[in-house]
Amino acid sequence: MYHDLEEKYAIKHPPLKGIDLHVYDNFSDKRLLSEIRKLAENVQGREWAHINSTFEGGGVAEMLRSVIPLVRGLGIHSSWYCIEGGEDFFVLTKKFHNLIQGVVQEYDARDIFQTYIETLKNNFDGKPVTADMTIVHDPQPIASIVHGEYLGKTLWRCHIDTSEADQMIWNFLLPYINHFDGAIFTQKSFVKPGVKVPAYGISPCIDPISVKNNQYTKETALQVLEPLLQKYNIDPERPMVLAVSRYDVHKNQPTIIQAFKELKRQKDIKKLNPMLVMVGNSASDDPEGQAMYEMIQKEIGEDPDIYALLNIPNNDVNIGALMRLANHFVHVSTKEGFGLVVTEAMWQGCPVIGSKVGGIVQQVIDHQTGFLVEPLAVNEVSRYMRYFLLNPDERDVMSKNAVEHIRQNFLLPNLVQKYLVLMNHLLGFEKKIPYFRIQ
Numbered sequence: 001m002y003h004d005l006e007e008k009y010a011i012k013h014p015p016l017k018g019i020d021l022h023v024y025d026n027f028s029d030k031r032l033l034s035e036i037r038k039l040a041e042n043v044q045g046r047e048w049a050h051i052n053s054t055f056e057g058g059g060v061a062e063m064l065r066s067v068i069p070l071v072r073g074l075g076i077h078s079s080w081y082c083i084e085g086g087e088d089f090f091v092l093t094k095k096f097h098n099l100i101q102g103v104v105q106e107y108d109a110r111d112i113f114q115t116y117i118e119t120l121k122n123n124f125d126g127k128p129v130t131a132d133m134t135i136v137h138d139p140q141p142i143a144s145i146v147h148g149e150y151l152g153k154t155l156w157r158c159h160i161d162t163s164e165a166d167q168m169i170w171n172f173l174l175p176y177i178n179h180f181d182g183a184i185f186t187q188k189s190f191v192k193p194g195v196k197v198p199a200y201g202i203s204p205c206i207d208p209i210s211v212k213n214n215q216y217t218k219e220t221a222l223q224v225l226e227p228l229l230q231k232y233n234i235d236p237e238r239p240m241v242l243a244v245s246r247y248d249v250h251k252n253q254p255t256i257i258q259a260f261k262e263l264k265r266q267k268d269i270k271k272l273n274p275m276l277v278m279v280g281n282s283a284s285d286d287p288e289g290q291a292m293y294e295m296i297q298k299e300i301g302e303d304p305d306i307y308a309l310l311n312i313p314n315n316d317v318n319i320g321a322l323m324r325l326a327n328h329f330v331h332v333s334t335k336e337g338f339g340l341v342v343t344e345a346m347w348q349g350c351p352v353i354g355s356k357v358g359g360i361v362q363q364v365i366d367h368q369t370g371f372l373v374e375p376l377a378v379n380e381v382s383r384y385m386r387y388f389l390l391n392p393d394e395r396d397v398m399s400k401n402a403v404e405h406i407r408q409n410f411l412l413p414n415l416v417q418k419y420l421v422l423m424n425h426l427l428g429f430e431k432k433i434p435y436f437r438i439q
Contacts, residue, residue, distance in 0.1 A: 002123045005055050005080045016065065016080075018072030019209075021413075027208045028413040036074070036413060039420035042429040044075035047152070049131035051081050053093070053140035057281055058246070059204060059340040060137050060159055066207035066412050067419070079131065083141050085119045092116055093140045100139065100173075101250060101335040102164035112172070117143055124148030133423050136180070145179040153426040157184045159204065159337045161358040162192055170194070181426060186338045186359045188438040199439035200422065203362060204338045205415035206347060206406070212316035213347055215403075221321040228318050232307055239274040239389055242326035242350070244319055247280040247292040247310070250335040252355070252375055254299050257306060259330075259381035264305065272389055276306045277322065281315060323348035328388040328395065334375045336360050343410050346370075346402035351395060353384045363410065369402040 006015050021033055048071060052060050064080055071078040085093075092115050095105040120143050128149035136142060137157045145154060156177055162170070162185070174194045177183055182198040185191050191199045206213050216224065222236055229236055241260060245251040260276040263269055280293060293310055300306045312318055323329065329345035330353045338359030342352050346363060352370035354360040364370040371384040388395045424430040 002051070002081045002083045002127065005082065016068045016072065018074075019069045020073050021070065023209055024411070024413050027407065027411055029408075032413055032417060036417050036420060039417065039424055040074035040076060043132075043420070043423050043427060045077070046133070046423070046427065047077040047079070047131040048423060049079045049081060049129055049134040050137065051083065051129070051134060051141045051144065052137040053083055053085070053090075055080075055082050059338070062210075062212075062340070063204060063207075063415070066210055067416060070412060070416055071419075081129070083120065083123045083144070085123075085140075086115075088115050089119045090140075096139045096169060097160065098249075099166040099169040100160050100162050102166065103249065103335075104166070117147060120144045121147045133426055135184070135419075139173065142173060142176045145176050153181045154179075155182045155184055155200075155422065155426075156180045157202075158190065159186065160190075161186075161335045161337050162190045164335075165192060182422070184422075185438070187362065190337075190358075191439050195439060198433075198437055200418075200434060201436050201438040202415065202418045203359060203410060204340055204343075205410045205412050206340060206343045207412040208347065210316065212320045213344060214320055215348060216321055216324040218324065221324040224317055224321040225325065228312060228314075232309065234275070234277065234307060236325060239272055240322075240326045241274055241276045241328060241330060241385055242279075242322055242345070243276070243330045244279045244322070244341050244345070245331065245333070247289050247296060249292060250333050251280075252332050252334050253278060253296050255332050255376055255378055255381060256330050257296070257299050258378045259385060260306065261303065262378060262382040263385045266386060269386060269389060274305070274327070274385075274389060277326070278306070278308045279312060279319065279322065280308070280310055320344070320348060323350045326350050328353060328370075328385070330381065330385070331355070331360065332373060332375050332381060333357060333360070339363065343406055347406045349399040349403050351388065351398035351402050353381055353388075363405070365401070365405065369398055369405050 050064055054061055068078045068080055092111050095107050098105050124144050128151055130151045132152040134150055135155045135157050138159055178196045180197055184200045184202050186203055187201055243256050296308055300308055323345045329350045331342050332355040336358035342354055342360055342363050345352055352364050354364040354372055355375040356372045364372055366372040373380045418436055421434045425434055
């Protein structure tokens with residue numbers, strides 16, 4: 001049965017208290033904040049719900065922890081529900097996730113009915129969602145639009161790159177997608193044929209007032225990281241190449257490792273003595289993370305300059321500090337819905353070597369905020385690692401550009417503004433088609 005965050009985790013997580021929009025005055029354009037207030041006036045007192053598959057781990061959960069307090073501060077009732085399932089359910093939906101991203105997976109069609117649909121029926125049995133607007137996130141709960149009960153307007157929010165989705169799984173999902181009042185994708189290229197409901201393009205964003213996204217000075221970052229650096233015997237005086245993501249086949253960590261090993265063989269780099277720090281978290285709805293981590297450890301072998309960390313303590317504080325301390329950041333996913341970790345790194349002033357896939361290309365402006373590469377181009381990744389290490393002045397220019405690009409486009413108020421435009425439109429307060437409709 002699905003659970004409300006505050007009902008299930010009342011002890012572990014205190015209530016998500018509403019916050020005042022004024023806390024973003026130093027980060028966002030005043031005209032944008034003024035528009036948000038006007039949009040919120042129409043829907044004050046209305047209910048806005050979210051449904052997903054995990055309260056912890058992953059970008060969706062992280063965003064909701066920020067979206068909900070801001071929306072509540074605007075006078076809108078907002079709630080967050082999470083479906084529950086057994087290991088077999090999450091193994092199956094992980095296969096869905098991979099198939100949607102074009103990776104061949106074997107599955108038994110009987111599992112869809114015996115595991116997937118039955119799990120959703122059990123979650124929603126006798127528990128209608130009464131919100132005026134509900135956003136259902138990603139494939140895990142998508143079938144609830146048919147097998148559950150929603151009394152208000154509904155939107156399916158796809159955070160995955162669907163551009164090369166397996167046709168059979170896409171055909172399975174389409175009838176569910178088309179039962180919603182609309183679908184939200186990160187970019188237009190993700191909208192495959194057959195989507196008959198209105199589709200909207202909304203990029204994820206980060207919260208500049210969250211602990212992770214606190215913009216550190218180098219001195220503060222070093223103080224924050226001292227226990228972690230001591231635990232893993234990491235020397236902060238050495239140049240750091242950083243990679244942060246789930247340990248997942250699509251995150252393509254082996255390419256980063258191979259590129260770094262190639263980098264170290266170059267004579268002018270040896271004297272700099274760089275290190276590669278890789279950090280990953282496991283998510284409760286991703287059963288493959290541990291196996292992938294073990295595979296990466298084998299790829300690293302005995303290399304003393306590569307650190308692969310898993311589920312580090314004080315994650316949010318330490319990740320932000322690592323990004324501030326790093327020389328540059330590498331994220332060369334083979335598939336990526338958006339890549340919030342890229343946003344976070346750039347916000348800390350850490351320029352990025354990113355792959356030319358998904359939402360990464362919205363963030364990394366080639367030769368301005370970082371470099372864009374083909375995902376498996378080991379030599380090219382290594383070449384740009386070398387460039388950042390040997391050209392500190394150019395690196396610093398890209399650092400400043402990166403911060404400003406995120407400030408203008410990918411902070412939380414930008415996301416909430418679009419959601420409120422949709423809410424006003426769906427509830428009939430605004431007849432004009434939202435400007436970010438893409439289909």
